Amino acid sequence: MAGLELKAVRKDFGPVSVIKGVDLSIADGELVVFVGPSGCGKSTLLRMIAGLETVSDGAIRIEGADVTHMPASDRGLAMVFQSYALYPHMSVYANMAFALENMGVAKPEIAKRVQRAAAMLRLTDYLDRKPGALSGGQRQRVAIGRAIVRDPKIFLFDEPLSNLDAELRVATRKELAALHAEIGGTMIYVTHDQVEAMTLADRIVVLNGGRIEQVGAPLDLYNRPDNLFVAGFIGSPRMNLLPATMDASGALLLAGRALAGAPRGLAPAGERLTLGVRPEHVEACAEAEADLVAQVDLVERLGGETFVYGAAPGDLALTIRLDGQTAVARRESLPVRFSRSHLHVFDQTGQARRPDIPARS
Amino acid sequence: MTLIAPPRARPRGPSASLLDRFGHAVVRVFEPPFRALQRILGVRRMPYVFLLPNAVFFGLFVFLPIGINLVYSVTGGTALFPSQRPYVGPEQYAYLLDCGSYLDPSTCREDHFWRGVANTLKFTVFQMVAMVLFSLLAALALNRPIRGRGFFRAVFFFPVLLSPVVVALIWKWILQRDGLLNAAVTSLGGQKILFFVDPSWAMFWSVFVSVWAHMGFYTLILLAGLQAIPRDIYEAAEMDGTRPWRVLTRITLPLLWPNLLVVLVLVLIRSVQVFDEVFVLTGGGPGTATQMIVQYIYTTAFANQVQNFGLAAAASVLLGAVLFVLTLLQLFLTRRRAA
Numbered sequence: 001m002a003g004l005e006l007k008a009v010r011k012d013f014g015p016v017s018v019i020k021g022v023d024l025s026i027a028d029g030e031l032v033v034f035v036g037p038s039g040c041g042k043s044t045l046l047r048m049i050a051g052l053e054t055v056s057d058g059a060i061r062i063e064g065a066d067v068t069h070m071p072a073s074d075r076g077l078a079m080v081f082q083s084y085a086l087y088p089h090m091s092v093y094a095n096m097a098f099a100l101e102n103m104g105v106a107k108p109e110i111a112k113r114v115q116r117a118a119a120m121l122r123l124t125d126y127l128d129r130k131p132g133a134l135s136g137g138q139r140q141r142v143a144i145g146r147a148i149v150r151d152p153k154i155f156l157f158d159e160p161l162s163n164l165d166a167e168l169r170v171a172t173r174k175e176l177a178a179l180h181a182e183i184g185g186t187m188i189y190v191t192h193d194q195v196e197a198m199t200l201a202d203r204i205v206v207l208n209g210g211r212i213e214q215v216g217a218p219l220d221l222y223n224r225p226d227n228l229f230v231a232g233f234i235g236s237p238r239m240n241l242l243p244a245t246m247d248a249s250g251a252l253l254l255a256g257r258a259l260a261g262a263p264r265g266l267a268p269a270g271e272r273l274t275l276g277v278r279p280e281h282v283e284a285c286a287e288a289e290a291d292l293v294a295q296v297d298l299v300e301r302l303g304g305e306t307f308v309y310g311a312a313p314g315d316l317a318l319t320i321r322l323d324g325q326t327a328v329a330r331r332e333s334l335p336v337r338f339s340r341s342h343l344h345v346f347d348q349t350g351q352a353r354r355p356d357i358p359a360r361s
Numbered sequence: 362m363t364l365i366a367p368p369r370a371r372p373r374g375p376s377a378s379l380l381d382r383f384g385h386a387v388v389r390v391f392e393p394p395f396r397a398l399q400r401i402l403g404v405r406r407m408p409y410v411f412l413l414p415n416a417v418f419f420g421l422f423v424f425l426p427i428g429i430n431l432v433y434s435v436t437g438g439t440a441l442f443p444s445q446r447p448y449v450g451p452e453q454y455a456y457l458l459d460c461g462s463y464l465d466p467s468t469c470r471e472d473h474f475w476r477g478v479a480n481t482l483k484f485t486v487f488q489m490v491a492m493v494l495f496s497l498l499a500a501l502a503l504n505r506p507i508r509g510r511g512f513f514r515a516v517f518f519f520p521v522l523l524s525p526v527v528v529a530l531i532w533k534w535i536l537q538r539d540g541l542l543n544a545a546v547t548s549l550g551g552q553k554i555l556f557f558v559d560p561s562w563a564m565f566w567s568v569f570v571s572v573w574a575h576m577g578f579y580t581l582i583l584l585a586g587l588q589a590i591p592r593d594i595y596e597a598a599e600m601d602g603t604r605p606w607r608v609l610t611r612i613t614l615p616l617l618w619p620n621l622l623v624v625l626v627l628v629l630i631r632s633v634q635v636f637d638e639v640f641v642l643t644g645g646g647p648g649t650a651t652q653m654i655v656q657y658i659y660t661t662a663f664a665n666q667v668q669n670f671g672l673a674a675a676a677s678v679l680l681g682a683v684l685f686v687l688t689l690l691q692l693f694l695t696r697r698r699a700a
Contacts, residue, residue, distance in 0.1 A: 052596050073602040085597035089615045098611070099601035146601075 002063040002153040002186055003028045004049065009058035011044055011210075018044050020210040021058070026203075031180050031187040035197040036207035037233070042190045043158055045207070049188065050156050051075050062153055078147035079156040082163065084139045086131040092118075092142050093127040099150045110149075117145040120182070121175075137168045144176075148183065157189040161196065173199060194234055198222070206230050228350035231276045237307060237319045239344070240282065244275040252345065255314045259291060261340040266353035273353070276344035279307065279321040282336050284328075290335030294318045299328055310334060427681075433674035439667060446671070453675035474676055476649045477657035480564075484639070484653060485632035487568045492628045493621065496576045500583035501613075514584075518577035528574040529641035536566055536642075557643055560650035567639045567651050574638060575631065579624045586620030587613070619694070626691040630684060654680055 004026040011019035019041045026032050034042040047053040049060060051072030060068045067075050078099075086095050093114055100110045118124045121141040131139055140160060147155055157176075161169045177200055180187055191197055197204050198218045206213040206221065206229070213233075214226045225231035231239045244254045250265035251258040254275055267273055287293065294310035301324065308320040308328055320336060328334060345353040399407055429443065434453055436446035461468030466475035503514050520528060535541045536556045543553045556562040590613065598608050614621070636655035639645070645652035645660075652660075654676065662673030 050600060052599065072596075072599045073604075077600065079597070079600045081593050081597060083591065083593050085591070085593040087594060087597070087612065098598075098603070102602045102604070102607065146597075150601075 005061040007059040010056045011048060012056040018210050022212055029184050029186055031202045033189045033197040033201035034205050034207055035191055035194055040207040041210040042207045046156055046158055046190045050077055050079050076153045077156055078150050078152035080143045080147050080160045082159040084143040086139060086142055088131055091128050091130055095142055096145050096149050113149045117148045121145045136164050140172060155185050155187040159191055226352050228346045231344055235278055237279050239276045239278050240318050242275045242316050244273045246271055262343055263355055266345050267347055272348050274346040277338045279319040281339040281342035282320045285335055285337040287335040289337055291337050294334045294336055296330055296332045296334055299330060430674045430677060433670050434678050437671050453671045457675055474657050477652050477654040481653045488571055488632045489628050491568055491572045492576055492579060493624060495572060496579035496583055499580040500587055503584055504587040517580050520574045521577040525637040526641050529638045532570045533642055558647050560647055563643045563651045570642055571638055582624055583620055586617045590616045622694050630687045
């Protein structure tokens with residue numbers, strides 16, 4: 001297995017720039033997830049690493065060797081496609097053996113590797129079947145098996161679970177996590193599903209508009225988003241983002257009221273800010289202690305937890321996560337208070353302001 | 362359920378096109394009788410009413426001639442009207458099929474027929490190999506992102522639009538003794554080649570012209586097949602480190618096989634029926650070197666001094682039987698592919 005390095009990588013399609021200079025290092029054995037909204041360039045970046053898209057500028061290094069202009073077939077990587085891309089006319093065995101035959105591996109060795117991968121992926125009983133006679137989950141496992149048998153330098157996964165139903169997606173996600181723990185290879189995984197990203201990744205790379213917004217461990221991104229985009233993208237339901245300002249004394253003002261106990265002096269006085277607070281860090285309280293009083297618009301009871309969607313005066317939309325058994329009804333007034341240790345403040349440019357990041361004058 | 366829907370409002374005003382007005386005028390004329398028919402026959406029988414015109418035309422111009430042809434094949438003499446022709450039973454068929462050895466036309470009583478069969482077989486084999494090979498090569502080339510791909514696709518398809526006689530005449534002008542090709546050969550210091558005097562050259566050019574004229578159609582079928590192969594399968598093959606030749610033999614050709622089969626059978630059917638191009642190009646010559654079965658039928662029935670309709674009809678029934686089997690094969694392959 002191997003590490004990967006991207007140096008100022010760019011991709012232009014004519015006048016349109018899709019990847020706008022990406023720098024990234026991935027360590028040997030790491031599982032890194034590229035996540036971002038549709039059109040952010042995550043699949044394009046993966047295909048550039050694979051060698052299926054040319055690189056307009058910059059460099060890609062695998063194990064320290066420059067592979068920027070090397071054909072995909074020579075990079076020694078394996079890719080699992082969103083559509084599986086299995087060879088429909090070949091049996092499961094032939095699909096998995098094909099790359100090894102291309103490499104000139106001896107037949108007994110091919111048989112050994114295919115059987116081992118098939119056993120790992122519970123495909124032994126299906127080796128003679130054609131892909132058309134398999135379920136979606138089985139096809140996905142064949143696609144993964146095809147990658148495993150090659151013992152590639154890096155595994156690339158392009159939204160591999162998006163064609164599966166919800167239940168199978170969760171099951172396959174667990175299998176992938178177990179697989180990574182077992183074979184320990186370097187893996188790059190592309191998804192638009194932040195739950196997949198949070199549950200699978202050693203590190204998450206959040207992409208937006210062809211640029212990296214933030215790279216970090218899942219909980220780092222969740223707890224310390226660097227900007228508004230990451231704050232809004234990571235977490236479900238998304239973080240509450242409310243307009244705020246800073247008064248002359250350095251206190252944070254929300255809906256014209258100072259938030260006692262909130263971080264102070266994060267920005268120059270009068271600067272328009274955005275206050276971020278996750279739904280689970282908003283708690284119901286007595287009206288006297290409330291930061292805001294929300295008018296409840298919608299209540300979603302999931303059993304273990306309840307999500308309340310409402311609005312506070314000043315057109316402030318709020319999502320609140322409460323205990324599953326909390327009695328709350330539509331059109332009720334719900335006084336709420338924000339957990340002071342979990343507040344996020346963003347400046348006018350959308351960058352995070354934290355006590356460890358000094359305010360700009 | 363009503364098959365004939367209530368009439369829409371008649372188009373009025375400047376926005377109603379001339380075509381709309383014409384359409385509504387036609388509907389106004391035809392609607393009353395069809396409504397009356399629907400009342401009499403019921404909705405379930407109305408589709409047969411709509412099929413009737415085509416069935417009548419098809420019957421008149423296809424099934425009736427087939428029937429007449431069968432009658433001719435079992436009657437003898439030179440009279441044109443069936444009523445004046447004596448019944449001879451399977452005599453014509455027996456005459457056609459009377460051979461010492463089917464591998465040697467000269468041992469057959471009607472050796473011209475068997476020479477036609479042998480020539481058609483030879484033409485069919487060469488034509489099938491050349492047509493499939495060149496159509497495949499053209500389709501593979503046109504499937505690549507080459508510059509001017511649209512132009513080249515049109516160029517390859519253009520000859521298909523020409524009448525076979527026009528195609529044959531164009532190539533005759535090129536290939537005849539004082540044609541363009543010989544002009545080019547002599548300008549380069551070579552000797553004139555008499556393409557239509559040498560039997561091998563005559564057969565070669567018959568196959569060549571036929572391939573040139575029709576390969577655009579088969580290229581289109583194969584191109585459609587190639588474009589139906591998902592791009593990500595090729596990308597997976599690339600990731601699997603597959604070299605181009607192996608991609609062709611292990612991925613492209615197996616996935617294109619259903620289309621190739623259809624092309625093979627269509628070319629086979631067409632080759633067995635070949636007549637006009639070769640007849641105009643070589644006249645069946647030199648001697649009988651390029652005389653095909655259909656030309657034999659034509660000559661026997663209409664061009665010989667003694668017009669032997671019975672023998673020609675029997676030969677066309679035999680040819681029809683072969684074509685029937687081939688068509689069944691094509692239908693079987695096409696349906697299996699659709700399934």
